[in-house]
Amino acid sequence: MYFFFQVALSGIATGAIYGLIAVGYSLTYMTTKALNFALGMWVMLGGMLTYSLTVLHAFPPLATFPIVVSALFALGIVAERFSVMPFLRAGSDVWVMSTLAVGFLMIDLAEIVWGRSPSQVPAFLGKNPIYIGAVSVLPQQLLIIAAACVTFIALDLFYRRTLLGKAFRAVAHSSETSSLMGINTRRVQAVSYAAAAALAGFAGFLVVPLTLAEPQLGTVLGLKAFAIAIIAGLAAPRGILVCGLAYGALEALISGYFYTGIRDILGFSLMILALFLRPEGLFGKAVEERA
Amino acid sequence: MTERFVPWLVGLALAALIVLPIFVQGTYYRFLGIVVFIYGIVAVGLNILAGYAGQFSLGHAALMAIGAYTTALLTKALAPLPFFAATGLHIWFGVFAGTLVAAVFGALLAFPALRVRGPYLAMVTIAFGWVIFKILQEWVPVTGGDLGLSSIPKAQLGPYFFDTGSFYYVVLGLFVATLILQYRLINSELGLRILAIKHSEIAVSSIGINVYRLKVLVFVISAAFAGFGGTLFAHQQNYVSPDNFQFFSSVFFLLAVLFGGAGTLMGPVIGAAVLTILPELLQDFEKFRLIIYGGFILLTLYFLPNGVMGLLAARSMGARRTAIDSTVVDAKSADKLATTVGIGLQLHNICKSFGGLQALRDVELRVEPGTIHALIGPNGAGKTTLINIATGFYPLDSGEIVIDGRPVTVRSLDDAANQGIVRTFQTIKLFGNMTVLEHVVVGCARHSTSGYLGAIIGRKTARHEAARNIAIARDIISFVGLALYENMPANSLAYGHRRLLEIARALAVRPQLLLLDEPAAGLVAEEIHTLGRLIRLLRASGMTVLLVEHHMELVTSISDRVTVLDYGVVIADGPPAAIQRDERVIAAYLGNPHAAA
Numbered sequence: 001m002y003f004f005f006q007v008a009l010s011g012i013a014t015g016a017i018y019g020l021i022a023v024g025y026s027l028t029y030m031t032t033k034a035l036n037f038a039l040g041m042w043v044m045l046g047g048m049l050t051y052s053l054t055v056l057h058a059f060p061p062l063a064t065f066p067i068v069v070s071a072l073f074a075l076g077i078v079a080e081r082f083s084v085m086p087f088l089r090a091g092s093d094v095w096v097m098s099t100l101a102v103g104f105l106m107i108d109l110a111e112i113v114w115g116r117s118p119s120q121v122p123a124f125l126g127k128n129p130i131y132i133g134a135v136s137v138l139p140q141q142l143l144i145i146a147a148a149c150v151t152f153i154a155l156d157l158f159y160r161r162t163l164l165g166k167a168f169r170a171v172a173h174s175s176e177t178s179s180l181m182g183i184n185t186r187r188v189q190a191v192s193y194a195a196a197a198a199l200a201g202f203a204g205f206l207v208v209p210l211t212l213a214e215p216q217l218g219t220v221l222g223l224k225a226f227a228i229a230i231i232a233g234l235a236a237p238r239g240i241l242v243c244g245l246a247y248g249a250l251e252a253l254i255s256g257y258f259y260t261g262i263r264d265i266l267g268f269s270l271m272i273l274a275l276f277l278r279p280e281g282l283f284g285k286a287v288e289e290r291a
Numbered sequence: 292m293t294e295r296f297v298p299w300l301v302g303l304a305l306a307a308l309i310v311l312p313i314f315v316q317g318t319y320y321r322f323l324g325i326v327v328f329i330y331g332i333v334a335v336g337l338n339i340l341a342g343y344a345g346q347f348s349l350g351h352a353a354l355m356a357i358g359a360y361t362t363a364l365l366t367k368a369l370a371p372l373p374f375f376a377a378t379g380l381h382i383w384f385g386v387f388a389g390t391l392v393a394a395v396f397g398a399l400l401a402f403p404a405l406r407v408r409g410p411y412l413a414m415v416t417i418a419f420g421w422v423i424f425k426i427l428q429e430w431v432p433v434t435g436g437d438l439g440l441s442s443i444p445k446a447q448l449g450p451y452f453f454d455t456g457s458f459y460y461v462v463l464g465l466f467v468a469t470l471i472l473q474y475r476l477i478n479s480e481l482g483l484r485i486l487a488i489k490h491s492e493i494a495v496s497s498i499g500i501n502v503y504r505l506k507v508l509v510f511v512i513s514a515a516f517a518g519f520g521g522t523l524f525a526h527q528q529n530y531v532s533p534d535n536f537q538f539f540s541s542v543f544f545l546l547a548v549l550f551g552g553a554g555t556l557m558g559p560v561i562g563a564a565v566l567t568i569l570p571e572l573l574q575d576f577e578k579f580r581l582i583i584y585g586g587f588i589l590l591t592l593y594f595l596p597n598g599v600m601g602l603l604a605a606r607s608m609g610a611r612r613t614a615i616d617s618t619v620v621d622a623k624s625a626d627k628l629a630t631t632v633g634i635g636l637q638l639h640n641i642c643k644s645f646g647g648l649q650a651l652r653d654v655e656l657r658v659e660p661g662t663i664h665a666l667i668g669p670n671g672a673g674k675t676t677l678i679n680i681a682t683g684f685y686p687l688d689s690g691e692i693v694i695d696g697r698p699v700t701v702r703s704l705d706d707a708a709n710q711g712i713v714r715t716f717q718t719i720k721l722f723g724n725m726t727v728l729e730h731v732v733v734g735c736a737r738h739s740t741s742g743y744l745g746a747i748i749g750r751k752t753a754r755h756e757a758a759r760n761i762a763i764a765r766d767i768i769s770f771v772g773l774a775l776y777e778n779m780p781a782n783s784l785a786y787g788h789r790r791l792l793e794i795a796r797a798l799a800v801r802p803q804l805l806l807l808d809e810p811a812a813g814l815v816a817e818e819i820h821t822l823g824r825l826i827r828l829l830r831a832s833g834m835t836v837l838l839v840e841h842h843m844e845l846v847t848s849i850s851d852r853v854t855v856l857d858y859g860v861v862i863a864d865g866p867p868a869a870i871q872r873d874e875r876v877i878a879a880y881l882g883n884p885h886a887a888a
Contacts, residue, residue: 035410083589094592096347097549100542101588108581223417223538230414261429268418268425275415276403 005135007256008249013141013210015248016148019241020203021225022232023155024196029234030172031185031192032088034095038103040222042197044215046072046204048110051121051213061124068205069198076197080190088189110215118212144206151199152241159237168192172235231274233284243282301557308463318455323571325459325527327564328466329520334547334559335473336516341545342553343477344509345489347409350400350416352540353423354514357396358389358521359531360427360434363443365389366526370444379447386522393518394511401510405503420541427533439532446526455527462523469516474556476512480757483733485509487722489554494720497682498800499708499737550591552598561599633661633835634695634711634803636681641690643676643859650676651859653690658804658852660695663826663836665846665867668856669879674839675717677856678808681837682707682714708737711803715793715810717839724780727773727792731764734799764799771795771825787818794825804835811842823849847871855879 024039036042049068053059059067083098125139158165170178171188179185204218211217228247232239247267254263274282312321333355341347362385369381404415427434434440446453446461453461476482484505487495496502525531543566551562569587573580591599638656642649650673658664666674679685681692683701691698694710701707707714722730768774771791776784781792790810797805807826811819823845826836840846846853847867855863855870857879863870870876 029410086593094549097546097588098592100546101585101592104581104585104588108579108585111581112578223421227414227418230411234410261425265422265425265429268421271418272403272415272422275407275411279406279411281411 002134003256004253007252009135009137010141011249011252012245013138013144013248014252015245016145016241017203017207017221017244018225018228018248019244020148020151020206021200021221022229022240022244023152023237024199025226025229026234026237026240027168027192027196027199028189029229031168031175032084032189034084034088035099035226036084036193036196037096037099037226038106038222039196039200039225040218040220041103041106042072042076042200043204043207043218043221044110045075045106045218046201047121047208047211047213047217048114048204048215049201050205050208051114051119055119055121055213065202065205068201072201073194073198076194077190079197080193084193085186085190107215114213114215116215118214121209121213123209138210140206140209144210147202147206148241148244151202152237155237164188164191227268227271231271231282233281235285236281236283239281239283305467309460312456312459321455321459323568325455325462325523327567328462329523329527330544330547330563330567331466331560332469332523333517333520334544334551334563335469336513336520337544338548338553338555338559339473339476339485339516340509340513342548342555342558343482343489344485344506346404346506346509347413347545348404348416348513349413349538349541349545350418350420350423351513351517351544352536352538353420354393354396354400354517355521355524355540356423356427356531356533356536358393358518359525359535360389360440360521361392361518362386362389362522363440363525363531364433366444367440367442377450379449379451382444382446382448382526386519386526389522389525390515390519393521394515396518397510397512397514398507400514401507404510405506417538417541420536420538424533424536424538427536435532437533439530439534441530443525443529443531445529458527462527465519465523469519470556470560477556479753480732480760481508483725483729486554486725486729487733490723490725491720493684493704494716494722494796495733496704497708497714497716497720498734498796499705499713501703501705546588550588550598552595552600555598555600558598558600565599631801631803631833633833635660635835636712636804636837637691637693638677638681639691639693641677641680642688643673643680643685644688649859651680654856654859654861655864656854656861657864658835658837660835661830661833662851663830663838663849665838665840665850665853666856667840667843667846667853667870671858672856673859674856675808676859678714678806678837678839682712682806708800708802712806713797713800713802713804714806715790715797715808717808717812719789719793721781721789721792721796724782726778726780727768727784727795728761728764728777730781730792730796731767731799732760734796735760735764737800767795767798770798770828772821787814790814790818790822791825798829802834804837805829806837806839808839809841810838811840811845819845843871 021039021043024042025035029035046068049071050061050064053064053067054061079102083102084095087095087098123138123140125143127138129136129138130142131137159169160166167178167183167188170181170183171185175185175189178188200218200222203221207221208217224247225244228243229240231247232243250270251263251267254266258266278284308324312324315321333351337348337351362382365388366381366385369375369384372381375381400416400419404412407415428437430436446458477485484495484500488502488505488509492502495505524535528535544563547562547566548559549562550566551560552558570580570584573583576583636656636658638654641651641654641656643651654673654677656666656677666677668674676685680687681701683703683706692701693699694712699710701710701712704714722733725733765774765777768777771794773788773791773795776788781789784792790813794805794807794810810822814822819842826838826849829836838846838850850867853863853865853867853870854861855873855876857875862875862879863873865873
């Protein structure tokens with residue numbers, strides 16, 4: 001039993017990262033029906049910036065955090081303006097490609113700036129494990145879980161309590177009607193894209209001490225987060241957190257009890273099965289097409 | 292104009308591809324050529340699925356891997372046998388088997404993929420690709436794990452072993468064959484169905500086509516192309532490993548299709564060529580490779596949002612609004628339409644609830660064969676729900692559907708169409724930029740007997756049948772008065788013409804009972820008059836017409852009988868004159884004067 005909790009807890013920390021990235025897909029999907037397919041690269045950028053600031057320039061993590069998040073937000077605004085908006089306006093699907101192209105640019109830039117070799121980033125709260133009973137947990141892992149929970153609660157309040165959040169939900173339902181109601185849908189779309197980028201950067205900031213800082217850091221994370229966003233249902237932010245945590249734990253348990261090689265085979269097969277049983281996602285609402 | 296030059300351009304390019312290797316020294320360029328052709332074949336397969344049918348896949352590298360590993364394992368096992376060593380048949384057997392196994396996996400992938408759409412479909416295909424990739428890595432005894440399989444036999448025919456120089460021509464030939472196959476497929480009736488599915492699955496179903504089977508077929512065809520490309524890849528490289536078939540390779544194929552122009556014949560080829568050759572040219576800029584690659588894609592998208600070929604194939608001619616008086620129902624074409632034996636439809640005790648809301652309660656409806664029957668009622672009365680039940684779009688909670696005296700079950704829209712009931716929709720459902728003629732031909736194609744394959748290999752009977760279907764479609768089009776617009780894309784038609792086109796498409800299925808859901812909505816007076824004439828001519832041909840309508844003048848002028856629904860209950864049923872005087876009907880529409888407190 002001790003082993004179970006030990007493994008599950010570290011899995012949940014990974015899952016919290018998945019959830020943070022995954023909700024970024026949901027943010028843009030809800031407002032524009034478009035996805036930033038290269039969100040994993042934005043995670044990487046957040047991680048690399050964190051590496052630069054904390055390791056190379058000796059910034060404290062607490063000062064690094066706002067810099068990383070606001071830098072990615074600003075970059076997100078710029079990227080949206082040039083790589084998404086022109087195509088959304090034309091009603092074309094090529095944002096699939098354009099967002100990926102931006103991702104390629106980012107990987108290459110990261111390789112030029114930081115090199116390909118991985119580097120260590122020290123954990124923000126030290127590396128001595130904390131013991132909860134017999135189960136040990138890294139402070140960084142606890143930090144990640146706490147940060148994800150806080151972020152999701154904030155996001156929930158944002159959607160339900162703030163005017164801008166309500167505008168987001170309105171645009172999600174119908175951007176045409178929203179714009180008739182005086183909502184600046186353009187701004188909502190740009191902000192949702194930038195917010196997704198900032199969240200990805202936040203995830204990168206949190207995860208980089210556990211992984212290594214390298215230009216391929218976000219690729220698989222981004223892909224798995226996409227899978228989780230889909231499994232939960234792109235329009236169900238709460239479900240995304242639940243699915244993220246559950247998938248992280250499941251993954252860790254499969255590795256722990258079987259072996260790592262079979263982890264993704266089982267994990268992704270289960271995802272296909274889940275989508276087969278509930279095509280609109282586990283937490284999504286079915287929208288019946290009307291005749 | 293540009294279209295006239297296309298055959299010349301293609302011919303010229305082909306000639307260049309045949310002749311060039313003679314002048315170019317070294318195997319590098321031939322090798323590059325082979326890779327382009329193989330990727331082109333896979334991209335063509337993806338184009339059929341993503342470009343034409345609109346079903347994006349990010350798992351095609353895995354299907355290619357299945358083809359490659361199948362032939363690698365088979366040929367390695369068979370090569371030592373003397374018979375195969377002498378004839379080289381194991382290679383071609385392996386190519387065939389690899390293609391086949393990939394097609395089977397395509398069908399397996401279709402099973403979950405059919406239930407989802409958009410990004411959810413992308414996810415299913417990504418997960419599929421990931422699972423296959425991981426299996427290749429982990430199933431070491433069979434796949435060799437990360438090291439892959441090496442010393443795969445070279446392509447061989449009899450005693451002759453192909454080297455890069457000669458294999459170039461083999462692959463070129465197969466590549467050209469693939470393009471011809473794609474051309475034939477897209478221009479066949481099956482191709483029209485595939486195009487239609489991208490725009491509206493419901494409408495495809497309404498003309499009697501089983502959408503489910505059609506989509507599985509498209510997945511299978513697409514997977515077969517990918518697997519075929521994979522087998523060629525294995526025999527070219529003589530070595531395969533999971534690295535060749537990563538997620539990024541799947542992204543590459545989708546990029547190739549989108550870059551060249553999704554849903555165009557040559558687009559995927561151009562995309563595959565550019566995206567394969569470009570990184571080779573950029574080898575000197577190793578450090579900036581992805582930057583140039585990404586920047587190049589972005590710039591192309593800016594200037595060519597529909598891909599390279601999209602520029603040439605710009606089909607939309609802009610919305611054209613023409614005076615409605617050009618729409619004339621052609622009674623002469625009506626004579627040419629086959630006479631119909633109209634069927635009767637009876638609905639008994641139909642009940643339907645949505646959650647707590649009872650939309651229909653014990654509804655009785657009796658439509659006599661060969662009559663025009665109108666179903667009216669205020670908004671929310673349950674008219675469309677009743678139609679949806681009669682055409683199998685919704686399952687009924689209880690009650691009975693009787694067609695021509697036989698109790699039947701109607702499972703789906705296409706099931707209804709096959710039992711003679713074809714419908715139109717309150718919100719028009721057309722196939723985007725497909726032309727007027729194409730819309731109606733798709734409807735006719737349900738009656739084709741020659742099968743898909745006949746059309747693709749160009750059998751004579753299939754060609755005759757296709758020609759006959761076009762002739763029938765033309766008659767129907769002139770009957771509804773759209774002859775002038777035959778080659779216009781549907782999305783550039785005026786609103787009234789779209790309504791007529793939807794009716795024409797339904798007529799092409801040769802319904803015995805035509806169900807029109809608010810056909811007059813949004814039409815101007817003159818168009819409604821035309822519509823009335825058209826419906827009467829249909830009755831004259833023997834067809835039964837069930838009409839859901841709000842426009843009372845139309846209803847009273849053409850109907851033989853009227854049924855009135857209010858709050859899910861039948862409140863009146865009788866000839867139009869009686870209905871107009873019925874107090875309950877007047878109360879339902881205008882409010883009950885006695886009920887006012």
